[in-house]
Amino acid sequence: STVTTSKRIHSLSPRLANQIAAGEVVERPASVIKELLENSLDAGASRIDIDVEQGGIKRLQVRDNGSGIHADDLPLALSRHATSKILTLEDLEAVASLGFRGEALASVSSVSRLVLTSRAEGAEHAFRVIAEGRDMATEVSPAAHPQGTTVEVRDLFFNTPARRKFLRTDKTEYGHLEEVVRRLALSRFDVGFTLRHNQKVSLSLSPARTELEREKRIGQLCGSAFLQQSVVVDINNGPLRLHGWVGLPTFSRSQQDQQYFFVNGRVIRDRLVAHAIRQAYQDVLYNGRHPVFVLYLYVDPAVVDVNVHPTKHEVRFRDGRLVHDFIFSSLHRALAEVRPQTAQDATE
Numbered sequence: 001s002t003v004t005t006s007k008r009i010h011s012l013s014p015r016l017a018n019q020i021a022a023g024e025v026v027e028r029p030a031s032v033i034k035e036l037l038e039n040s041l042d043a044g045a046s047r048i049d050i051d052v053e054q055g056g057i058k059r060l061q062v063r064d065n066g067s068g069i070h071a072d073d074l075p076l077a078l079s080r081h082a083t084s085k086i087l088t089l090e091d092l093e094a095v096a097s098l099g100f101r102g103e104a105l106a107s108v109s110s111v112s113r114l115v116l117t118s119r120a121e122g123a124e125h126a127f128r129v130i131a132e133g134r135d136m137a138t139e140v141s142p143a144a145h146p147q148g149t150t151v152e153v154r155d156l157f158f159n160t161p162a163r164r165k166f167l168r169t170d171k172t173e174y175g176h177l178e179e180v181v182r183r184l185a186l187s188r189f190d191v192g193f194t195l196r197h198n199q200k201v202s203l204s205l206s207p208a209r210t211e212l213e214r215e216k217r218i219g220q221l222c223g224s225a226f227l228q229q230s231v232v233v234d235i236n237n238g239p240l241r242l243h244g245w246v247g248l249p250t251f252s253r254s255q256q257d258q259q260y261f262f263v264n265g266r267v268i269r270d271r272l273v274a275h276a277i278r279q280a281y282q283d284v285l286y287n288g289r290h291p292v293f294v295l296y297l298y299v300d301p302a303v304v305d306v307n308v309h310p311t312k313h314e315v316r317f318r319d320g321r322l323v324h325d326f327i328f329s330s331l332h333r334a335l336a337e338v339r340p341q342t343a344q345d346a347t348e
């Protein structure tokens with residue numbers, strides 16, 4: 001490849017600047033879905049419908065019934081560093097939304113063919129904006145749409161062949177995408193989701209409010225076998241509560257692919273947490289086997305500081321020891337109670 005250097009400094013075109021930023025946020029269809037779903041959740045949607053073609057590479061669409069976007073704001077929604085979620089540094093420090101950087105739509109629209117259609121709460125009409133041309137110029141036109149927002153993304157990386165090369169088969173990309181949907185559906189029982197791939201419904205989850213409905217969703221997302229071979233944990237201890245489903249040792253897997261842990265509603269991956277869980281299973285699992293679990297830790301932020309970065313899957317507890325020991329002892333106890341039964345079943 002050739003490297004062109006100009007001796008003078010010039011500003012990058014908005015599109016190129018966005019494409020460079022996209023390199024960090026947009027890796028594959030699954031990362032696009034994550035950003036779009038987080039926007040829908042931030043908009044207070046109670047229903048989200050996802051439509052995917054060819055693993056999401058050809059086309060993916062997210063429709064929600066959230067608060068929508070004001071017609072005049074539509075071009076801004078696609079421009080970089082524009083957000084409705086924070087205004088000040090104080091807001092940033094107290095941010096509760098999943099997004100706040102105002103980069104996702106700008107990034108995605110610079111590497112795909114994106115159409116954003118929205119009708120704001122209380123507005124009589126819907127409008128649509130399409131990003132086009134070199135400089136991210138946008139064009140707003142009237143459209144038909146109920147309250148809420150639809151984002152359609154076609155031909156991901158059509159104009160960035162180097163990135164397109166890294167995409168895998170439709171099947172693999174779809175697998176990643178479905179996993180993102182699964183995770184978010186586990187984090188928000190109150191929201192209904194449907195997921196279609198190549199016109200076929202692959203997930204249809206109605207909002208779950210009762211314990212029974214939540215259990216049904218767990219069954220739909222993790223399989224009914226897991227539901228049958230798991231115990232429900234629900235333990236309170238001062239500022240900490242651990243709730244969820246933990247698989248019996250007989251339902252272990254050879255991979256760590258079905259382990260979900262949420263802290264105050266957000267999915268996280270944390271070494272301290274992972275260690276506590278591993279320890280709790282240590283006596284009851286064969287070497288090389290991994291437990292299956294869907295666990296929700298609620299931490300009173302007033303007592304135990306949880307520093308969760310909105311865009312990262314990391315968490316920092318002020319009192320890590322307390323959290324670790326609580327998780328360990330809760331699970332250890334729950335598993336000990338079912339041990340007599342599992343010892344018989346453990347035939348593999």
Ligand code: ADP
Binds near residue numbers: 035078085102103
């Ligand atoms: P961020 O989420 O970090 O603010 P995005 O680029 O993802 O940045 O979105 C830009 C803005 O567009 C958001 O701040 C929000 O105001 C608006 N927006 C995007 N998607 C939706 C949606 N589904 N419903 C309502 N507003 C949305």
Ligand code: MG
Binds near residue numbers: 035038039100105
């Ligand atoms: Mg966002």
